[in-house]
Amino acid sequence: MGFLVFFGLSLVIIFHELGHFLMSKIFGVAVEELGLGFPPRIWGKKIGKTFYSINWILWGGFLKINGLREETEVKDLPPKTSFTRQKFYKKAFIISGGVLANFLLGWALLSLVMFAGIPQSILVEAVKPDSVAYNSGIQKGDLILNFKNSDDFNAYLYSNRGKGAILSIKRNGEQKEIRVELPAERSKTGEFLGIYYSETGMQKTGIWESIIKSFDLSVQMIVFYFTGYLTLIGKIFTNWSFLNNLVGPIGLFAMGSTASKVGFVYFLQLLASLSINLMVFNFFPFPVLDGGWFLIILIEKIKGSPLSKKTEQILNSIGFLVLFSAFFLITIKDIVNLF
Numbered sequence: 001m002g003f004l005v006f007f008g009l010s011l012v013i014i015f016h017e018l019g020h021f022l023m024s025k026i027f028g029v030a031v032e033e034l035g036l037g038f039p040p041r042i043w044g045k046k047i048g049k050t051f052y053s054i055n056w057i058l059w060g061g062f063l064k065i066n067g068l069r070e071e072t073e074v075k076d077l078p079p080k081t082s083f084t085r086q087k088f089y090k091k092a093f094i095i096s097g098g099v100l101a102n103f104l105l106g107w108a109l110l111s112l113v114m115f116a117g118i119p120q121s122i123l124v125e126a127v128k129p130d131s132v133a134y135n136s137g138i139q140k141g142d143l144i145l146n147f148k149n150s151d152d153f154n155a156y157l158y159s160n161r162g163k164g165a166i167l168s169i170k171r172n173g174e175q176k177e178i179r180v181e182l183p184a185e186r187s188k189t190g191e192f193l194g195i196y197y198s199e200t201g202m203q204k205t206g207i208w209e210s211i212i213k214s215f216d217l218s219v220q221m222i223v224f225y226f227t228g229y230l231t232l233i234g235k236i237f238t239n240w241s242f243l244n245n246l247v248g249p250i251g252l253f254a255m256g257s258t259a260s261k262v263g264f265v266y267f268l269q270l271l272a273s274l275s276i277n278l279m280v281f282n283f284f285p286f287p288v289l290d291g292g293w294f295l296i297i298l299i300e301k302i303k304g305s306p307l308s309k310k311t312e313q314i315l316n317s318i319g320f321l322v323l324f325s326a327f328f329l330i331t332i333k334d335i336v337n338l339f
Contacts (some may be wrong), residue, residue, distance in 0.1 A: 010037075167179075233315065
């Protein structure tokens with residue numbers, strides 16, 4: 001199961017690089033190397049103008065585009081195959097290829113999820129200590145079956161207040177029944193059971209309806225993630241506790257493991273969300289991200305000349321430092337949460 005999670009998360013990143021790769025090929029820009037994973041290298045072979053490699057650190061992949069900046073042009077290749085010598089619209093398509101690929105992957109996965117369908121149920125996000133749920137053995141990640149929405153779930157709990165109730169639970173692919181002794185009155189915080197939960201599930205649809213509805217859902221997710229990132233950016237200047245809501249590779253691996261245990265379709269749904277999330281994140285106009293590169297070529301188009309090498313280095317250094325610092329802090333948080 002761990003391999004499935006690792007493969008799925010890597011697939012999202014590899015698709016991003018393939019998007020850049022295909023756009024480069026379409027517009028005649030040479031790609032020096034397309035790598036699966038990161039060096040040291042296990043195997044490699046040159047086919048045409050591109051060297052294809054498989055590397056030991058099998059997490060995602062990388063791409064080396066000829067002449068991403070003028071000083072990186074390969075002298076043995078024709079000048080017309082250099083990125084910097086392309087027209088603005090070609091550069092824009094090449095830079096946008098990664099986010100476009102992530103959108104298409106997310107859309108395709110959501111189409112599969114809708115076509116297969118997910119039984120509607122209640123997903124336990126967290127269990128309050130010393131609550132009825134905690135004492136009954138309900139755990140984070142459990143699926144409470146046979147409820148289509150929170151209204152049905154709350155109505156069932158209310159109708160069984162002051163007596164025992166039976167909940168059908170799905171955990172790690174296995175179904176079991178748990179008896180809970182509900183209090184006669186709600187607790188001070190207003191609940192009977194003592195869990196944080198969300199509605200989950202998706203009604204099964206036909207193939208064409210799945211494609212259309214999943215496109216609409218993908219667009220809605222883009223808006224949701226975009227506004228979410230804008231909110232996070234605002235909190236950088238007001239409340240650093242926002243880091244508690246973010247996850248890094250370790251946290252994503254844990255989420256993927258949980259989703260894959262619940263069911264393969266849930267895992268596909270998670271990968272679709274991650275792919276669209278990566279699309280939105282990567283297109284923010286921030287140095288070292290695709291959006292940052294897009295902003296640079298747009299500025300160069302407007303001013304009619306390239307940015308100075310020093311200015312670009314400063315911008316990229318700042319971007320790298322900020323992202324690496326956030327990555328480091330989030331990774332530490334993820335490790336602490338494992339214990």
